[in-house]
Amino acid sequence: MKIDVKKDLYETEKTLAQINRETFKGLQLPVVNMIGSPGAGKTTLLEKTLEHFKAQGKRVGVIEGDVQTSIDSDRLSVFGMPIGLINTNGGCHLSSEDVSRAAKALPLDTLDLLIIENVGNLVCPAAFDLGEQMKIAVLSTPEGDEKPLKYPALFKNAGLVVISKCELADMCRFDVRRAKDNIRAVNPDARIIELSALDGTNMDEYLSFMMNLAE
Amino acid sequence: MKIDVKKDLYETEKTLAQINRETFKGLQLPVVNMIGSPGAGKTTLLEKTLEHFKAQGKRVGVIEGDVQTSIDSDRLSVFGMPIGLINTNGGCHLSSEDVSRAAKALPLDTLDLLIIENVGNLVCPAAFDLGEQMKIAVLSTPEGDEKPLKYPALFKNAGLVVISKCELADMCRFDVRRAKDNIRAVNPDARIIELSALDGTNMDEYLSFMMNLAE
Numbered sequence: 012m013k014i015d016v017k018k019d020l021y022e023t024e025k026t027l028a029q030i031n032r033e034t035f036k037g038l039q040l041p042v043v044n045m046i047g048s049p050g051a052g053k054t055t056l057l058e059k060t061l062e063h064f065k066a067q068g069k070r071v072g073v074i075e076g077d078v079q080t081s082i083d084s085d086r087l088s089v090f091g092m093p094i095g096l097i098n099t100n101g102g103c104h105l106s107s108e109d110v111s112r113a114a115k116a117l118p119l120d121t122l123d124l125l126i127i128e129n130v131g132n133l134v135c136p137a138a139f140d141l142g143e144q145m146k147i148a149v150l151s152t153p154e155g156d157e158k159p160l161k162y163p164a165l166f167k168n169a170g171l172v173v174i175s176k177c178e179l180a181d182m183c184r185f186d187v188r189r190a191k192d193n194i195r196a197v198n199p200d201a202r203i204i205e206l207s208a209l210d211g212t213n214m215d216e217y218l219s220f221m222m223n224l225a226e
Numbered sequence: 227m228k229i230d231v232k233k234d235l236y237e238t239e240k241t242l243a244q245i246n247r248e249t250f251k252g253l254q255l256p257v258v259n260m261i262g263s264p265g266a267g268k269t270t271l272l273e274k275t276l277e278h279f280k281a282q283g284k285r286v287g288v289i290e291g292d293v294q295t296s297i298d299s300d301r302l303s304v305f306g307m308p309i310g311l312i313n314t315n316g317g318c319h320l321s322s323e324d325v326s327r328a329a330k331a332l333p334l335d336t337l338d339l340l341i342i343e344n345v346g347n348l349v350c351p352a353a354f355d356l357g358e359q360m361k362i363a364v365l366s367t368p369e370g371d372e373k374p375l376k377y378p379a380l381f382k383n384a385g386l387v388v389i390s391k392c393e394l395a396d397m398c399r400f401d402v403r404r405a406k407d408n409i410r411a412v413n414p415d416a417r418i419i420e421l422s423a424l425d426g427t428n429m430d431e432y433l434s435f436m437m438n439l440a441e
Contacts (some may be wrong), residue, residue, distance in 0.1 A: 048263045049348050050369025080376050103349040118419050132349050133264050134318040153368035154265025164316055
């Protein structure tokens with residue numbers, strides 16, 4: 012007997028993702044899954060998001076996925092929003108089971124939005140549906156404008172692509188127009204926002220997008 | 227009957243890695259496995275390495291691992307050194323089998339050094355021995371100086387840690403001393419070279435290191 016282990020694991024994952032999706036849907040809770048390389052600026056975007064939601068009297072919860080340490084969840088804890096930390100201990104992506112476990116410990120019914128910050132990795136997290144409503148891809152300019160072609164799986168399935176650290180684009184010879192062309196080559200419908208959390212460029216556009224999700 | 231699939235896969239991988247290692251040892255061919263995030267600067271380091279080896283009359287082969295595209299191997303092909311491209315088609319790391327297959331197509335007995343450029347990923351490639359003599363970790367300054375703590379598996383097992391894109395350190399609020407402390411916290415014996423391929427800082431030290439491997 013030959014067991015297709017990979018297929019079996021994927022099927023289990025898909026079932027768990029579907030259960031998560033129904034739970035979130037039942038609560039009318041929008042959920043996004045934020046994915047990008049280590050250091051793409053995901054946690055900085057979350058700091059800005061939590062700060063903005065707090066100022067607007069909205070509640071956003073975070074499921075923070077990290078291989079090791081509580082460095083990122085510590086950074087986010089200052090905003091007084093509920094945060095669930097998952098250390099994968101070497102694991103390269105969050106699973107639906109991780110999300111289910113973390114979500115159970117969060118006061119979901121008090122939230123306007125739930126953001127999952129996945130493990131810093133452009134490859135593996137793209138392959139796993141966690142039950143989210145939308146994937147957000149974060150590509151930082153120092154990574155290079157060809158990355159959407161080299162790592163298409165994530166960009167293909169993202170509802171929003173954030174091009175972050177735009178203040179470094181010139182120094183990193185990152186061509187924003189070429190990057191957008193490359194994103195659109197794999198995903199013609201993606202919404203794309205190029206921004207700088209450092210100098211504030213287009214942060215209003217990003218924050219409006221997130222706020223609209225929570226309406 | 228319960229099959230420990232993960233253990234079984236790891237055992238097969240370990241055997242293949244050992245076969246690769248013996249092949250390389252039999253040819254007295256030094257082999258390094260270069261690992262880092264997407265956009266950390268691995269391919270740029272290889273361009274500088276191939277250029278330098280060529281000028282010194284030495285031959286270096288490259289096994290280029292990428293999820294998709296031949297963008298990186300095209301960049302390296304201008305130096306006239308033998309390059310084997312492996313597209314993993316979604317796979318998040320190179321396997322020993324990938325390396326074995328690519329190596330068979332390269333003129334190994336004419337080489338002074340073989341460099342494996344792994345898939346851009348700080349997590350998964352760290353878990354797989356490919357039969358190399360040494361892992362080289364590449365951490366770019368825009369990724370942040372805390373990354374050795376967040377992704378310890380790679381840094382723990384690296385013989386050399388390259389801190390790349392040092393010209394961006396100040397703009398990215400990357401503290402080189404803190405980064406070195408964090409690397410040494412997980413790997414007290416790592417050789418660390420901070421460099422800039424753009425402005426040439428410490429490139430001589432890096433190139434001497436690589437040349438010494440090939441002696």
